[in-house]
Amino acid sequence: xTMEETDREAVATAVQRVAGMLQxxxxxxxxxxYRRREAxxxxxxxARLKAAIQSQLDGVRTGCQAMLRTLNLTGNEELRKNHLHIxxxxxxxxxxYLKIISIKLFKNNSYSPCPAFLQxxxxxxxxxxxxxxxVVLAVIFLAVPEIVRETHDLIxxxxxxxxxxxxxxxxxxxxxxxxxxxxxxSKNTHDMNLIHTYFGDMQKxxxxxxxxxxxxxxxxxxxxxxxxxxxxxxxxxxxxxEKIDRRMLDRKKQTGFIPPGRPKKWKEKxxxxxxxxxxxRIEGTQADTRESDKMWLVRHLxxxxxxxxxxxxxxxxxxxxxxxPHYDIFNRLLNMYHxxxxxxxxxxxxxxxxxxxxxxxxxxxxxTYTSTEMMGNSELSPEVDVNSLDALIxxxxxxxxxxxxxxxxxxxxxxxxxxxxxxxxxxxxxETEPEADQDGYYQTTLPAIVFQMFEQxxxxxxxINEDLKTKVLVLCLQQMNSFLTRYKDEAQxxxxxxxxxxxYPQCYVQYMIAVINNCQTFKESIISLKRKYLKSxxxxxxxxxxxxxxxxxxxxxxxxxxxxxxxxxMDLEPHLNELMTKKWxxxxxxVGTICVTVEDYFNDFAKIKKPxxxxxxxEAHRRVVVxxxxxxxxxRISFKNAEERKxxxxxxxxxxEQFRFLFKKLAAGSGEDTEGLCDIIEAIAEVIKLTDPSxxxxxxxxxxxxxxxxxxxxxxxxxxxxxxxxxxxxQTIIETLDQGPSQPNPNYVPIFKEITVPTLTVPKLLK
Numbered sequence: 001x002t003m004e005e006t007d008r009e010a011v012a013t014a015v016q017r018v019a020g021m022l023q024x025x026x027x028x029x030x031x032x033x034y035r036r037r038e039a040x041x042x043x044x045x046x047a048r049l050k051a052a053i054q055s056q057l058d059g060v061r062t063g064c065q066a067m068l069r070t071l072n073l074t075g076n077e078e079l080r081k082n083h084l085h086i087x088x089x090x091x092x093x094x095x096x097y098l099k100i101i102s103i104k105l106f107k108n109n110s111y112s113p114c115p116a117f118l119q120x121x122x123x124x125x126x127x128x129x130x131x132x133x134x135v136v137l138a139v140i141f142l143a144v145p146e147i148v149r150e151t152h153d154l155i156x157x158x159x160x161x162x163x164x165x166x167x168x169x170x171x172x173x174x175x176x177x178x179x180x181x182x183x184x185x186s187k188n189t190h191d192m193n194l195i196h197t198y199f200g201d202m203q204k205x206x207x208x209x210x211x212x213x214x215x216x217x218x219x220x221x222x223x224x225x226x227x228x229x230x231x232x233x234x235x236x237x238x239x240x241x242e243k244i245d246r247r248m249l250d251r252k253k254q255t256g257f258i259p260p261g262r263p264k265k266w267k268e269k270x271x272x273x274x275x276x277x278x279x280x281r282i283e284g285t286q287a288d289t290r291e292s293d294k295m296w297l298v299r300h301l302x303x304x305x306x307x308x309x310x311x312x313x314x315x316x317x318x319x320x321x322x323x324x325p326h327y328d329i330f331n332r333l334l335n336m337y338h339x340x341x342x343x344x345x346x347x348x349x350x351x352x353x354x355x356x357x358x359x360x361x362x363x364x365x366x367x368t369y370t371s372t373e374m375m376g377n378s379e380l381s382p383e384v385d386v387n388s389l390d391a392l393i394x395x396x397x398x399x400x401x402x403x404x405x406x407x408x409x410x411x412x413x414x415x416x417x418x419x420x421x422x423x424x425x426x427x428x429x430x431e432t433e434p435e436a437d438q439d440g441y442y443q444t445t446l447p448a449i450v451f452q453m454f455e456q457x458x459x460x461x462x463x464i465n466e467d468l469k470t471k472v473l474v475l476c477l478q479q480m481n482s483f484l485t486r487y488k489d490e491a492q493x494x495x496x497x498x499x500x501x502x503x504y505p506q507c508y509v510q511y512m513i514a515v516i517n518n519c520q521t522f523k524e525s526i527i528s529l530k531r532k533y534l535k536s537x538x539x540x541x542x543x544x545x546x547x548x549x550x551x552x553x554x555x556x557x558x559x560x561x562x563x564x565x566x567x568x569x570m571d572l573e574p575h576l577n578e579l580m581t582k583k584w585x586x587x588x589x590x591v592g593t594i595c596v597t598v599e600d601y602f603n604d605f606a607k608i609k610k611p612x613x614x615x616x617x618x619e620a621h622r623r624v625v626v627x628x629x630x631x632x633x634x635x636r637i638s639f640k641n642a643e644e645r646k647x648x649x650x651x652x653x654x655x656x657e658q659f660r661f662l663f664k665k666l667a668a669g670s671g672e673d674t675e676g677l678c679d680i681i682e683a684i685a686e687v688i689k690l691t692d693p694s695x696x697x698x699x700x701x702x703x704x705x706x707x708x709x710x711x712x713x714x715x716x717x718x719x720x721x722x723x724x725x726x727x728x729x730x731q732t733i734i735e736t737l738d739q740g741p742s743q744p745n746p747n748y749v750p751i752f753k754e755i756t757v758p759t760l761t762v763p764k765l766l767k
Contacts, residue, residue, distance in 0.1 A: 144170065148201045155208055160230075164237045167205055168244070174199040175248075175259040182257045196260060203261060210266070213237060217270050218277050221311050224318045231322045239324065241266045267327075275336050281307060282340040290354075297348070297357045301364045304344070305374050308337055313379055330383055338389065341369070345392045349401060355408040356460075358401050363463040365392045402468060409457065410475060417483045420449045421490065428494055429505040434514040442514040442607040447521040450480070451529065458533050466535075473533045477545050480526070484552040491515050491556055495563040502570070509564060513607050516560040519553040520609045526550075561608075561616045565623060568601045572627070579631035580721070585648055591655040595662045598624065602666050614667070621663040625677040626754055628655070632684060632721055633714060633757045639723040642691055649689030656681035680707060680751065688722050696725065697733050704737050709750035713757040 021027065021034050147170055154163035177195050216223055216234045223231045245263035252258040285303040288296040315333045323329040345365055353361065370376050370386040377384075391398075424446040427434065434442045454476045461472040491512075498508045505511065526549060530542065569576070575597070578590035598620060605616055639645040656678040663677075683706060687699050700718075704710050712734045719725040719733070 144199065145201070148205060151205050152208070155205070155212060158212075158230075160209065160212060160237060161233045163205075163209055164240065167202070167209060168240065170199065170202045170205075171244075171259070174202060178259055179251075179255075179257055183255070206261065206264075209237075210269075213266070214269070214273050217273050220274070220319065221314050224314065224322055228318065228322055231319075235323055235327075238266045238270055271332065274333065275340075278333070278336040279340045279343070281311075282337075282344050290357075297353075297360050301360060301368070304341070305364070305368060308341070309374050309377060309380075312337065312384070313377075316380060316383060334384060338392075342390075342392045346397070349393055349397050353401075353404075355405055355412060358405040358408075359460045359464065362398065362401060362405075363460075366398070366464055402464075406471060406475065409472065410479070413453070413457070413476065413479045416453050417450065417479060418486075420446060420453075421483070421486060423449075425490060425494075428511045428515075430511075431506045433507050433510045436607065440607060441517050441609050442510055443517050443521065444511070444514045447518050447525055450483070450522075451525040454480075454529060458529070462533070469533055470535070473529070474542065474545075476529070477526070477542060477549070480522075481545060481549055481552070484522070484549055484556070488552060488556045488559070491560060495559075502567075509567060509601075509604050510607070512560050512564055513604065516557045516564075516612050517607075517609045519557040519560075520611060522553055523550060557612050558615075561612060561619060564601075564605065564616070565620055568598060568620065569623060569627065571597055571601075576627050576631060579628060580634065580636045580648075582637060585637060585644065585651070591658055594624065595658055599662060599666070617663065617667045620666070621659070621677055622749075622751070624659055624663075625680060626751060628659075628681055629684065629751070630755050633717045633755055635717055635720050635758075638721055639688070641723075645688050645722060645724075646691075649685040652685035652688070653682050656685070676747070677751070683707070684718065687718060693724060693729075696722075696729070697736060700733055701737055707748065707750075707752060709752045711752065711757075713759075714752055714755065717757045 022031075147166055151163050151166040151170070154160075154166065174195060178192060181192050181195065213234050216230055220231055241264050245265065248258050248262040282304060285307060286296070286300045287303070288299060290296055293299065312330075312334065315330050319333070320330045345361070348361055368374055369392060370389065372378065375384050375389060376386045424444050427444055434444055437443050457472055457476065458469060461469040494508075494512070494515075498505065502508075526546065530546070534542065572594050575590040575593045578584050578588050581588070584590060602617070602620070605613060608616055637648070639648055659681070660678040683703050687696075687703055690696055690699050696719075700715060704715070715734055715737065716730055719730050725733075
């Protein structure tokens with residue numbers, strides 16, 4: 001076509017001109033100079049074109065006005081109609097003339113011609129000059145559909161900038177026509193409606209173009225990576241519309257007229273669409289529910305974190321370059337994401353969350369959000385300052401969630417501890433021995449289970465903040481205190497059930513040892529837990545609670561050790577009953593059996609941890625000596641002569657040595673000196689062995705000075721066993737001893753106070 005040929009000629013001419021300018025390398029330095037020169041030429045040509053058109057328009061206006069005056073003077077209707085047709089014909093001829101001029105000008109100056117638009121533009125200018133607007137409108141309307149079709153095709157091909165340029169041209173023509181109509185006759189609604197109706201397709205074009213723009217805006221974070229030019233085009237179109245909006249609003253202030261559909265506010269719409277897109281993106285990350293996946297919230301929050309960080313990094317590095325600085329696009333997007341996240345977090349906080357879900361949410365809101373994994377990422381700084389970000393949820397909501405969490409956690413811990421103890425109790429009645437730790441000490445899994453649970457909850461609380469961690473530690477130790485009381489009661493019931501039938505449970509001794517060892521493990525674990533999770537300045541707040549727990553654990557261990565020794569001495573009872581009897585004097589092996597039995601039990605007791613094993617060995621030694629002395633005080637035998645006394649005393653000394661050897665062996669490595677207990681038996685033997693009765697008072701007084709807790713009835717019983725002291729001698733010795741001083745060993749632990757002398761066989765001695 002003629003236009004295409006003209007276009008090609010214009011391009012060829014331009015290429016030829018540029019080639020002529022740049023024939024030598026040194027001319028490249030003058031490129032900017034050439035550009036300015038060509039710009040001046042272009043401006044000059046445009047000015048001449050405008051002047052030529054304006055001159056022609058002025059001539060037409062003058063001619064039309066002269067004809068109009070002539071017609072008004074004649075009054076001949078037929079003549080008026082003929083002249084009207086002549087005028088319209090002249091106008092059309094004039095338009096063709098202007099079109100030819102414009103094409104020539106465009107051709108000569110390398111401009112791309114736009115005949116359809118030029119036709120509409122010129123006629124819209126003529127519209128205001130002509131006395132019959134209907135004729136001009138009819139001519140204009142013939143040109144509009146062609147531009148609409150061209151624009152529609154451009155939109156479909158995705159050539160949005162070109163499409164918008166044509167749309168602007170159409171709108172400009174319509175707006176000028178409507179403005180001239182409004183200016184000349186604002187009450188003439190017929191012509192105004194006619195213009196509006198005929199340009200109706202243009203409104204559809206605008207909506208169609210806007211739809212394409214919003215699709216690009218919705219996918220802007222993807223588009224900016226794949227085709228940033230497209231996004232830039234969209235932003236340019238929006239900027240053009242913003243300028244037109246401002247111009248139209250200014251004209252409205254001056255004239256009162258504003259075209260239909262203005263202001264379009266496409267910039268505002270763009271931000272609204274971005275905001276909706278961000279909200280949808282945040283909400284759409286929840287892929288699971290609690291029913292389908294217990295970790296649904298953790299997964300949801302992690303997807304949000306990843307998406308938001310990725311999007312903001314793209315916005316900062318790429319998107320920011322596609323928008324004018326005054327759009328402040330990155331900060332606007334940052335605010336949108338923050339608001340969308342705040343809304344989503346508040347929605348989640350309002351749900352009926354479980355304890356672990358509350359922790360996940362608060363950890364994310366209070367820590368993850370501002371961490372280097374998200375808003376604190378170094379690539380987002382300095383634009384993103386985590387210290388200036390508002391809280392995603394209010395402190396009131398945080399407090400409510402924490403309160404609910406602590407309440408739920410309290411119930412959970414009570415339930416977990418109860419279940420752990422019930423499970424442990426089931427182990428106590430097993431027919432297999434409990435497991436041993438790496439050092440060979442019996443134990444059950446109870447301490448490990450309890451403190452693993454505490455650790456998990458403390459680690460979780462530490463993720464949120466220091467205050468919650470301290471609260472959870474206090475809660476754990478409070479519940480531990482209550483739990484240990486139940487543990488003590490259950491251990492006591494275990495012992496009582498065993499005493500009803502000593503054959504059951506089969507591994508009673510081994511599991512009681514495990515219970516004792518658990519006490520030491522609990523102590524160590526409590527210290528470790530406090531050291532790990534409690535600040536030193538808060539140590540005093542839990543000191544009372546800690547002391548109470550230690551005391552309870554000591555009671556459990558002590559009662560456990562005592563019950564095990566009860567077990568030993570129940571087996572020793574028949575052999576203890578043989579001591580200090582005729583059978584014993586004649587050569588019974590009761591003490592040998594006692595030593596073997598004790599050693600056998602202590603093979604199991606070797607599985608007791610050191611602090612309690614040491615106590616156990618000392619207590620066993622003490623109880624053996626107490627039972628031996630009790631056997632003496634029971635007066636089962638009364639030696640008849642010096643020979644029997646000597647034989648009995650030597651036997652006592654020998655058996656004391658057996659006990660000393662046994663318990664030295666059992667206490668090996670403990671560093672305890674336990675010989676002093678057996679010394680009491682030897683001291684009593686010396687009293688019995690004494691052959692000179694006149695020295696009896698001296699021997700007894702030596703015994704009393706060493707062991708001042710010996711009572712009168714003990715001395716009376718001892719003298720009765722000796723067999724040669726009269727009633728008066730006993731009374732004299734006792735009365736004399738009461739007046740004498742005592743010099744006990746400062747390390748001596750009273751032993752005789754535990755020994756009761758049967759009153760039925762001992763005459764009451766008056767002091």
